[in-house]
Amino acid sequence: MAVVADQLGLPADTADAHTHEHSASPTQRRRKPLALRHKLGLILLLMWVGMIASVLVISVFERSAMLQERRMGVQQIVDYATSLLADYEQRVERGEMAPAQAREMAYAQLRTLRFDETNYVFAVKPEGFLASHPTIGPDKPMLDFQDPSGKYLFRELIETGMNGGGFVDYQWERNKGEAPSAKVSYVRLFEPWNVLVGSGVYIEDVNAAIRHSLLINLALLGAIGALVTLVFWRVGRGIYRDIGGEPDAARRQVQAMAAGDFSSGHDRRDAPEGSLLQAIEHMRADMAEVVAMIRDTAASVDSGAREIAAGNTQLSSRTEQQAASLQQTAASMEQLSATVRQNADNAREVKSLSERTDESLKQGRGVMSDVVSAMHAVRDSSQQMAQIIEMIDGIAFQTNLLALNAAVEAARAGEHGRGFAVVASEVRQLAKRSADAAHDISQLVDGSAAQVGRSTELVDKANETMRSIEADAHRVSALISEISAASQEQSSGIGQISEAVSQIDQVTQQNAALVEEAAASSSVLESNAGRMQQAVSRFTVA
Template sequence: MKLIDNMTVRMSWGLVLLMFTSLILVLSALGFYAVSDTGAVDEKAGLVEAGIFLVLGVTFITIALVLWGVTVNVIRPLERAVGHFERMAKGDLSGAVEKRGNNEIGRLFAAMDHMQQSLGRTVGKVRQGGQTIHRHSQEISKGNTDLSSRTEQQAASLQETASSMEELTSTVSQNADNARQASQLAVDASHTARRGGEVVSEVVGTMRGINDSSHQVSEIIKVIDSIAFQTNILALNASVEAARAGEHGRGFAVVAEEVRNLAGRSSGASKEIRGLIEDSVARVTEGTALVDRAGQTMEAIVSAVQRVSDIMDEIAAASQEQSHGIGQVNQAVTQMDQVTQQNAVLVEQAANAASELEREAEQLHTAVATFRLGSQSSEPVSDFRTDTATANHRHDDDAELARWMPQLVGKADHQSNRTARSSASPDEDWSSF
């Protein structure tokens, strides 16, 4: 039987050709022998006939053996091979391929067994890849969902911050304007106070001049008082001399009396004027002291107003710098808000891509789920949503996913523009695979 299994098609057809060649040679030899020696042929006709029937019998037996060998070694194995191919076409890769000899059919079965094992390993890897893609797409989708939520919260916070910064910018700008106005008012007040100080200084000078004039008037009044006193003495002397003269000096006595009255009146008036002058001098002295104190107060006010003006200038400059800095912060917050909005859009696109990738992984698993794998084709595959890989294998899956991710994400981005695909039959899945 092993000889039949190892019999090749070339060997079978070689035996058939050899037998037909031998038959033709024997028949040709008998024909030439009959033509050359007719009498001998007639004498040995029975022997020749027996030889011919023997050759024909051997030929037919050989042909029958060859046909049986071809049937057993070629036709039936081909029928079994067709059955194996039909089974594999339906997705069943679990069947065992029998081992045959080293002929063409045996090599065909060996190649078919190798192909089935390769397909089994490939389908197993595709299943594991689909599980890995599905698992990671779920993780990516979950992460993108969380990131999208946090990005939306951050965007809302940035919008509130931007609104607050705008209000703060407006307030600081208004404060800067108020500070500038206050600084200008302080400068004006400083100028006014300085002019007031100058006026007070002039008033002090005027009061001092009045005081000096009052002293001069007092001296003049003293001179007038002295003259009135001397006039009174002269009038008294004149009255004494008139009394001595008697009747002749009576008129002169009247004149002397009138002069003495005028001198008395002049002395009284000068005393009153001197009292008024002294009171005016006292009042002028007191006013001068008050004006001096007012001048000192005005100088202090001018100094304080100048300090206030300097401080208001510093406040205005600081408010201006603060307004400029807050404007830059507001611009940065606005840019952050725009970037956050763009990130939110990108995160949403990534979430959609992850969802599409998950659907593609499910479709991939559905496509390869029709294949039934044998125990030797691949390792046992767990449920599609169960993670049974080890840490090292997960690391390998992560690396493989990192290589596949750009193509898969690109495919997911364009998936929304495609129409819905109909469910494929197992034969179509096998064809696409």
């Protein structure tokens, strides 16, 4: 196989690999693949073996076909001989000749039958006596006849013919003094005459023809094999040139790239231009550049994805906090709106009470005016009573003077004036009591006048106070009206703010959902970037 491979003219580096392979251990030799020239040589050797085997198989099948043809020819001769005997039997049946005459003439004709120059027809009786043979006389017993190999030939022929006919193989001398040759005979029974008809053919002729055919086929095989070997040599050189080296080198390079190794440790830049190894080297260089760019990009994408994921996580947390704060703000706004509405209701109620208080103040001011008028009337009455009391006090003083004069006169009258003196004394006492009562009434009236004066001053002050309270009540009513209007406006504004806060809360929740989706997408992006980074990190480009 090595000689055939050397004839292919493959590069010498494969021979070094072959030498290294034989110098390695048996385990290493089993593991290391064959070199390309050895594989091509093995293929060429197998082709030669296949062609030679094909020629041999063809020769075997051709010999079998020729033997079958010879057997069929022998069988046809025996059939012809049997038909010849049957023709004589029909003549006997038609009465044209006697049975003995017919047999004599038939056997004589059988002795003259020849084919392939040396082959003949014979007839033997079941008892072992020959009925017809070209070289052996008739009625000769043949049961004990043996061929050179010791086979009882006629016994086997008789047994085969009596069992329906068939072929018998044996050895027979073609000529006297020659070595016996293989021969095959076909025998069958002709029942009307109870005789076995047979004929044989030498197989040696078949073998000679097969040898002649085999020599011709081998010569043709040599010519075709030489042509195929030349074509194979040229194709092998072309294949090796197209590959650029050993296919194992290309396999190792491809396996290294499949494992992610795009470094220059396995380059084949010394391979011929346009070869497979050179194309693999170009692909390795291009893939190394692409993988390096993808690895750098994957690292950048991974870093960016991590930052985006972290930012989205923080944004999601802050958005959730903002949503919670907005919910609390909305709840507080609802409470504030309820409080403002309550304040507006209270302001309206206070305004109503203020209006009623204003009415009451107007009524109180009227009553106070009446009281002031009454107090002034009381003061005037007190003054008039003081004047009357002064007048009564004057009358009492004059009455006392009159009583004193009457007493003086009664004293002058003596006994006659004693009764009058008693009356005068009583009148003077009455005048004194009247003066005392007038004096007491005068003091009471003066006290009452003083109190009425003070009460009048207090009533005047109260009246002024009521006027001030009325003015303040009008001012309070106006302020409460303004507060009520402002509360209504605040309630309306707070309602709008509450609605806006609700919308903001809804938008914030939607934003939170979008942020969560963005966070999930960022997580997926981060995961994908991590996987891409992990997948690309296994490539070695330098």
